[in-house]
Amino acid sequence: MGVLLGAQAPIGPAPTGPLPAPEGSAPGAPAAPGTAPAAPAPLWLPRETALLQVLDKINARSLDLAVKVGETVPFEHLAITVRACFVRPPTLAEDAAADLRIVDSRPDAPGFAGWMFAAEPSLAMLQHPLYDVRVRGCR
Secondary structure (H helix, E strand, C coil), X not given: CCCCCCXXXXXXXXXXXXXXXXXXXXXXXXXXXXXXXXXXXXXCEECCEEXXXXXXXXXXXXXXXXXXXXXXXXXXXXXXXXXXXEECCCCCCCCEEEEEEEEECCCCCCCEEEXXXXXXXXXXXXXXXXXXXXXXXXX
């Protein structure tokens, strides 16, 4: 039995009937012999910058950050590294996901390493008594 991972929704039953003609061909014309079918549309599109919101829960200080993939930015005692950032294509429900590594410079403080989703912030989150980090989007 398969397992649904992450925040992906079921895609529903397989389409029935004829597939659309390849771009540039006449409607209803068969594909040329020996040609491969078109690749499926991607579910996620890469972006260069993650848009994050960080919150100091004690002082209620909130800050919006734009962090390029591969860069690390400081916030209070945290070092936040963005390892990747993706958005859904316009044909799918809007969402963004960022692969983050968050390290607190104090010993024994919690950190985070993994994917955070803008549409489902509670799916994966930094569980820290002082700070909150959320993905707002990617560009």
